[in-house]
Amino acid sequence: xxxxxxxRKLARSVYWLxxxxxxxxxxxxxMFENNTNYSGLQIQLLYWLRVYDMIHELIxxxxxxxxxxxxxxxxxxxxxxxxxxxxxxxxELQDLRHKEKIHDCNFKKEGRTxxxxxxxxxx
Amino acid sequence: MDDQQAMQxxxxxxxxxxxxxxxxxxxxxxxxxxxxxxKMYRVKMPSQKELSKVENFRNQMQVExxxxxxxxxxxxxxxxxxxxxxxxxxxxxxxxxxxxxxxKQLYYSLATKHSDNIETINLLKDKIETIRKxxxxxxxxxxxxxxxxxxxxxxxxxxxxxxxxxxxQLTPEDKWLPLWINYEEFENADASxxxxxxxxxxxxxxxxxxx
Numbered sequence: 001x002x003x004x005x006x007x008r009k010l011a012r013s014v015y016w017l018x019x020x021x022x023x024x025x026x027x028x029x030x031m032f033e034n035n036t037n038y039s040g041l042q043i044q045l046l047y048w049l050r051v052y053d054m055i056h057e058l059i060x061x062x063x064x065x066x067x068x069x070x071x072x073x074x075x076x077x078x079x080x081x082x083x084x085x086x087x088x089x090x091x092e093l094q095d096l097r098h099k100e101k102i103h104d105c106n107f108k109k110e111g112r113t114x115x116x117x118x119x120x121x122x123x
Numbered sequence: 124m125d126d127q128q129a130m131q132x133x134x135x136x137x138x139x140x141x142x143x144x145x146x147x148x149x150x151x152x153x154x155x156x157x158x159x160x161x162k163m164y165r166v167k168m169p170s171q172k173e174l175s176k177v178e179n180f181r182n183q184m185q186v187e188x189x190x191x192x193x194x195x196x197x198x199x200x201x202x203x204x205x206x207x208x209x210x211x212x213x214x215x216x217x218x219x220x221x222x223x224x225x226x227k228q229l230y231y232s233l234a235t236k237h238s239d240n241i242e243t244i245n246l247l248k249d250k251i252e253t254i255r256k257x258x259x260x261x262x263x264x265x266x267x268x269x270x271x272x273x274x275x276x277x278x279x280x281x282x283x284x285x286x287x288x289x290x291x292q293l294t295p296e297d298k299w300l301p302l303w304i305n306y307e308e309f310e311n312a313d314a315s316x317x318x319x320x321x322x323x324x325x326x327x328x329x330x331x332x333x334x
Contacts, residue, residue, distance in 0.1 A: 003149055006146050009146065010146055010147070037168050037170075038168075039154070039327045040326070040329035044329055066235050066236060070238040071238070076251055076252075077233060079230065080230040083231065085234075
């Protein structure tokens with residue numbers, strides 16, 4: 001039996017997603033009978049709950065026009081979206097690093113004071 | 124409602140309950156139930172003491188395997204297989220990597236399709252499934268050829284000993300008790316039962332590679 005499919009189905013269910021959201025907000029809800037020594041399957045469920053919760057938030061933000069409930073209900077499309085999303089995040093991070101590099105060179109970054117600039121100001 | 128209809132409703136409800144609780148039962152606690160020949164069993168996560176026992180056993184087995192003639196590490200086995208023109212594992216691994224790149228490209232294309240573009244979505248999904256099967260076939264081929272290596276044998280011993288320690292059976296008094304008294308009993312047990320227990324233990328341990 002392949003438990004991956006079952007775990008993902010559970011993680012998509014309203015019951016588990018609500019429980020996860022409550023646990024995230026309140027922080028004191030016990031999701032399983034055990035609260036230590038989690039099994040690999042439980043860890044996998046927590047991972048997918050986090051993923052589906054994130055996708056629901058992204059759907060709400062309407063950042064990606066092609067992202068809807070149908071994607072969540074299709075494991076292959078979800079995997080595809082997660083890959084696409086990770087690539088986008090990587091690209092954004094690279095752009096940010098590139099911009100920061102340029103700012104650092106110009107010593108003009110707002111909200112940051114370098115030792116070099118402070119020394120200049122004291123003269 | 125006649126008896127037949129009532130019975131059908133009853134069966135439908137039971138099926139629904141099994142589906143609901145059968146699914147939940149795999150994560151509700153850190154145990155995984157399974158059935159064999161009409162009897163119910165379960166594997167559980169090991170305690171710290173059981174884990175120490177398994178680690179000791181693994182270390183013992185490693186020493187034992189190393190003293191056996193013909194003991195070979197994964198890397199050396201790969202070399203022997205290649206030199207004797209049996210199979211080139213590195214070439215297969217490279218092929219797998221290439222297929223992974225291909226699947227990622229298809230993922231990128233699939234991700235940006237709107238849900239009403241059903242035909243294209245299905246076409247891309249079919250292509251992905253074909254490649255996924257190819258990757259799976261390669262992985263099985265590699266695992267099969269590297270099965271006799273030291274690392275695989277140690278891993279196998281580890282999971283088997285863990286299964287022996289952490290498998291329980293449900294008694295008629297509704298109590299969960301260890302299934303096997305000693306390792307010898309486990310080794311001589313019905314293979315269909317031990318295999319189901321090992322498979323369940325492997326599933327229970329997914330993502331727990333720190334062990």
